[in-house]
Every structure is written in C-alpha cells, then in structure tokens.
Amino acid sequence: MRSFVLSLATLLAFAGTGFAQTNTGASTAPKVKTAATATTKTATTKKKTAAPTKSANVQKAAAQQKKTPPTTQQQKMRAARYGGFAPAAAALAAPVPTPDLDLSSPRSLSLVNFNTKEELTVTYWSNGAYHRSALDQLNQFLRDSRDSGTTEMDPLLFDVLWHTARISGYGGQVEVLSAFRSPESNAWLASVSRGVARDSQHINGNAMDIRFPGVPVFRIRQAARSLNMGGVGFYPRSGFVHIDTGPVRYW
Numbered sequence: 001m002r003s004f005v006l007s008l009a010t011l012l013a014f015a016g017t018g019f020a021q022t023n024t025g026a027s028t029a030p031k032v033k034t035a036a037t038a039t040t041k042t043a044t045t046k047k048k049t050a051a052p053t054k055s056a057n058v059q060k061a062a063a064q065q066k067k068t069p070p071t072t073q074q075q076k077m078r079a080a081r082y083g084g085f086a087p088a089a090a091a092l093a094a095p096v097p098t099p100d101l102d103l104s105s106p107r108s109l110s111l112v113n114f115n116t117k118e119e120l121t122v123t124y125w126s127n128g129a130y131h132r133s134a135l136d137q138l139n140q141f142l143r144d145s146r147d148s149g150t151t152e153m154d155p156l157l158f159d160v161l162w163h164t165a166r167i168s169g170y171g172g173q174v175e176v177l178s179a180f181r182s183p184e185s186n187a188w189l190a191s192v193s194r195g196v197a198r199d200s201q202h203i204n205g206n207a208m209d210i211r212f213p214g215v216p217v218f219r220i221r222q223a224a225r226s227l228n229m230g231g232v233g234f235y236p237r238s239g240f241v242h243i244d245t246g247p248v249r250y251w
Helices: 002-067 072-081 089-093 132-141 155-168 183-192 217-227
Strands: 107-113 119-126 174-178 207-211 231-235 240-244
Touching (some): 107 155, 119 132, 155 207, 155 240, 207 217, 217 231, 217 240
Parallel strands (some): 107 174
Antiparallel strands (some): 207 240, 231 240
C-alpha cells in the first residue's frame, strides 16, 4: 500500500511540471506576436496615409500653376505683336458682329502711297454712283510701283476700304503699301518672299495692303472682317492689313 501511494505521488509530481511548462509557452507566444503585429500595422498605416497626402499636394500645385496669369513681360510681348493692343483670347475667337453701314453719304478717300510718297484725296462715289474721273485717278495712283503698270481697279475695293475706316473710327490719311501688281512684279515678289501668293489678288486689281496710322492693326482687321465682303489678311509684325474683294477668307 505504501508503495502504491509513493508511485501515485511521483506520477502527480511529473504531471504538474509538464502542465506548468505548457501554460508558460502558450502565454508568452501571443504577447510577442501581438507586439510585432501592432508595430507592423502602425508602420503600414503611416506609409499608406503619407502617399495620398503627397499626391494631393502635387496635384494642387499643378492646378495653381495652370491658373497663374501671364507675367507683365508676356503681356507686353503680346501687346507688341498686336500693334500696341493686346486682345483677350475670347475676343480673338468671338464672331465679328455685322455693323450698320452708311449707304448714303458721299465716299471720299485720302491716300498716301508708301512707296512713291504721292498723295491723293478724291470723292469717288456720291448720289448712288461711282465717278469715272475719280476712278481713273485711283487707277493711276494705285499702279504697280515697280514697273508703273496699271489696271482697272475694282470699285468695290474702295468701298471696303471706306467702310473699314468708318467702322474703325479713322478719318485720316490711309497708307497704301501695295495695290496693283503686274504678273511679272508679283512673280518676282513671290520668289523672294514666302508671304506673297503666286496667284495673288493684287494681280486682279482688287487688293490693297493698308495702314491707318495710330490705329492698332487688330482693330483694322476686325473692322474689315465685319464687312464679310472679301479676304482679310493680318500681318501684325509688319503692321498692315490686306483687304481684297475675292472669296471671303481670313488668314
């Protein structure tokens, strides 16, 4: 009996030791795992929240740059290109309204030939009719300055010029840079300048290159275009506008 009791006591002692070792291992492992998991989750959360913040800042800065207005220097350069007047982008794209035209007043032109320095002031239309003598004077005045060739200029061209000046609010002397060109003269110009068309309307006697001293070329162009009576060419760097009575077109 005593031997049985000793054996039972020894067995219970070994069982208690094993139970204690098992519980110690189980309680320690979760603490280490929980700490590591918390650290990993915190780091991941920080990384995930940092990236969107940087992206948002970059997008905001880019949006601000797009909205930044042009500098004063850019505005000055733009103004110089348009003859001292810098039109807004909306004004460039907006359709030109058709003006009310004066169809009854006598029509007079005061011209100066930029090449020959000749001057002419003439009333070419009144009482519903063109005056033959005045048209002859204009034909001679607007001759080819290179070979003195002349042609019958289109009277409608004078109306385009007269109405353009009226719409622009200009009543002074018109500078004529070029009017009629003989085919030979035009061919030579086209060979030395990319801005001259080989089939130019100047050959037909229905085109003029003009300036209104003191009036921005942009305003002259807008006035000529509003008539819808032919072609209008815009040359802001050279400071003049081309008008003709050919097909309606703009460049």
